[in-house]
Amino acid sequence: MTALSLSLPGPRLIRAELLKLRKRRGLLAIVAAATLGASLVAYGILAILHAANPVHHGPAGGVLNLGHGLFVLALLGTVAATLVGATAGAGDLSSGVFRELAVTGRSRSALFRARIPGGLAFLLSFVAVAYGLAALATVVFAGYRTVPSAALLAGSGAWLLLTCAFWFALALGLASLVGSRSTVIGVLLAFQLAVTPILASIPVLGLGRELLPSVSLTRLAPHAVRELAAGGSVVPTSLGTAELVVAVWVLALLALGEWRTVTRSA
Amino acid sequence: MRVRTVRPMNTSRSDSYVVEVEGLTKRFGARVAVNDVALRIPRGSAFGYLGPNGAGKTTLIRMLLGLTWPTAGSMRLLGLPMPNGRAAALARVGAIVEEPRFHRYLTGRENLSIVAAAREPEAHRRIDGALDRVGLAARADERAGAYSLGMRQRLGVARCLLANPELLILDEPMNGLDPAGMEDFRLMIRGLVDEGRTVVLSSHLLDEVEKTCDAIAIVDRGRVVVQGPIDTLTGDAPTVLVATSDDLRAQALLSGADIEPVDGGLRVGIEDERSIAAINRRLVEAGVDVHRLEPERVSLERRFLEITSRLEAAA
Numbered sequence: 003m004t005a006l007s008l009s010l011p012g013p014r015l016i017r018a019e020l021l022k023l024r025k026r027r028g029l030l031a032i033v034a035a036a037t038l039g040a041s042l043v044a045y046g047i048l049a050i051l052h053a054a055n056p057v058h059h060g061p062a063g064g065v066l067n068l069g070h071g072l073f074v075l076a077l078l079g080t081v082a083a084t085l086v087g088a089t090a091g092a093g094d095l096s097s098g099v100f101r102e103l104a105v106t107g108r109s110r111s112a113l114f115r116a117r118i119p120g121g122l123a124f125l126l127s128f129v130a131v132a133y134g135l136a137a138l139a140t141v142v143f144a145g146y147r148t149v150p151s152a153a154l155l156a157g158s159g160a161w162l163l164l165t166c167a168f169w170f171a172l173a174l175g176l177a178s179l180v181g182s183r184s185t186v187i188g189v190l191l192a193f194q195l196a197v198t199p200i201l202a203s204i205p206v207l208g209l210g211r212e213l214l215p216s217v218s219l220t221r222l223a224p225h226a227v228r229e230l231a232a233g234g235s236v237v238p239t240s241l242g243t244a245e246l247v248v249a250v251w252v253l254a255l256l257a258l259g260e261w262r263t264v265t266r267s268a
Numbered sequence: 269m270r271v272r273t274v275r276p277m278n279t280s281r282s283d284s285y286v287v288e289v290e291g292l293t294k295r296f297g298a299r300v301a302v303n304d305v306a307l308r309i310p311r312g313s314a315f316g317y318l319g320p321n322g323a324g325k326t327t328l329i330r331m332l333l334g335l336t337w338p339t340a341g342s343m344r345l346l347g348l349p350m351p352n353g354r355a356a357a358l359a360r361v362g363a364i365v366e367e368p369r370f371h372r373y374l375t376g377r378e379n380l381s382i383v384a385a386a387r388e389p390e391a392h393r394r395i396d397g398a399l400d401r402v403g404l405a406a407r408a409d410e411r412a413g414a415y416s417l418g419m420r421q422r423l424g425v426a427r428c429l430l431a432n433p434e435l436l437i438l439d440e441p442m443n444g445l446d447p448a449g450m451e452d453f454r455l456m457i458r459g460l461v462d463e464g465r466t467v468v469l470s471s472h473l474l475d476e477v478e479k480t481c482d483a484i485a486i487v488d489r490g491r492v493v494v495q496g497p498i499d500t501l502t503g504d505a506p507t508v509l510v511a512t513s514d515d516l517r518a519q520a521l522l523s524g525a526d527i528e529p530v531d532g533g534l535r536v537g538i539e540d541e542r543s544i545a546a547i548n549r550r551l552v553e554a555g556v557d558v559h560r561l562e563p564e565r566v567s568l569e570r571r572f573l574e575i576t577s578r579l580e581a582a583a
């Protein structure tokens with residue numbers, strides 16, 4: 003085997019990562035609730051409200067509620083992604099199994115890289131199904147509202163998957179770097195849910211706000227649902243800048259995580 | 269510090285040794301955990317690596333396995349230089365470092381499959397056989413979190429067997445085992461050695477090592493102070509325990525010999541077993557009744573304590 007093939011994760015290693023995640027009942031329940039549950043509850047409530055009082059509550063579907071649904075799914079999907087990423091990154095370390103894997107002689111880079119497809123397969127399967135339910139609801143329950151086009155549905159779905167994959171990658175890299183699941187969950191959730199909205203709302207920071215991941219991710223959302231999905235005002239930034247910022251965050255954190263995995267004293 | 273090599277080791281590198289270490293040193297700041305260690309472990313043997321707590325046993329094992337990096341020195345594992353040959357060497361090594369660790373929420377079988385995924389494809393096909401061999405086949409589908417310490421130790425050995433290893437490195441594998449579990453473990457290790465594998469046992473359970481191993485190294489304060497076959501280590505300087513009607517007179521009568529008063533009599537150093545009859549004759553002819561005349565095999569524990577206490581006194 004060449005050095006390159008040794009450092010690439012094979013399908014067996016990826017399946018092992020997937021097994022480790024899907025067998026965690028607590029994680030499974032939280033991710034299912036934050037994705038499938040959120041989608042069912044959000045559109046269920048909208049449909050019930052509309053059925054109960056059509057005058058005050060419009061139809062549960064349409065482009066408008068696609069945007070609202072994306073906001074909910076992106077927010078909770080981000081939480082789920084952080085949990086999954088932090089677990090994938092630090093699970094072996096916290097259980098002591100990382101040492102057992104390291105003594106197999108398998109490249110530590112391969113051990114790290116297997117976490118990426120393994121974790122994404124676990125996370126994005128839930129997010130995709132949740133979005134599928136949301137997309138179906140926005141069409142079926144559109145009523146008099148504008149029905150989202152296929153292109154908008156596809157673009158919105160891709161954006162949601164990208165957003166969740168982004169936060170997963172950040173959590174994975176950071177957890178592999180610091181070796182603590184709980185610390186990473188706390189730091190990243192605080193950053194996403196508290197620090198970022200505050201920083202993004204301070205105009206004096208100017209271009210500095212474009213470095214915030216959420217600002218760039220919002221810019222990548224389809225135009226028709228961008229403000230709704232962001233849940234508020236959008237910081238203006240170019241598409242190229244947004245793509246660059248997202249790529250740099252992901253690559254930097256994954257590189258740091260891999261470096262630490264390779265150099266860590268096990 | 270006196271360093272004694274019981275059997276001078278062959279200085280040429282060959283396939284005879286699964287581990288060859290020269291000048292290996294590991295420092296943690298000012299503290300030297302492993303100090304200029306030279307060690308050779310013969311292939312196809314059960315090798316005990318003994319030392320008091322904190323002597324540097326686990327640190328040396330961790331360096332051998334590429335889990336931490338040496339400050340100085342060179343290592344060869346299965347004839348391959350480390351760390352360059354790490355992947356190829358470790359593919360044929362099974363190891364338990366300190367307590368074997370598992371994902372508690374996964375079953376025993378799933379835990380093995382996790383590690384098998386990091387090994388060659390054949391490793392998956394060895395899972396059932398490995399579980400069977402360590403006696404866990406019936407409980408392989410229970411969560412590892414519900415396993416006793418003894419079961420976890422056995423599952424750790426099963427995990428080692430996934431590599432079909434030439435070399436097993438087991439760090440304190442008998443910790444927490446009951447006497448029956450120790451006996452099972454001992455038989456399993458001997459079985460592995462009989463198959464031509466090499467088993468390295470790091471332990472402070474001297475009696476178990478003595479019963480299990482063919483050769484040992486004793487490490488103290490980071491240094492290997494003695495290494496060689498157990499028979500050579502425990503068999504030299506034979507002694508006999510003598511209990512008489514008058515130990516003081518007996519001591520005077522045997523004054524030319526190496527004599528040490530012990531509880532219930534005297535320990536007398538002898539050249540060989542023929543000396544026992546001479547001692548008996550001398551005492552009886554002098555009118556001293558001999559109540560006990562028992563050849564004493566030097567236990568590993570006694571040899572270990574002699575060596576480590578001597579070093580302590582010299583320090």
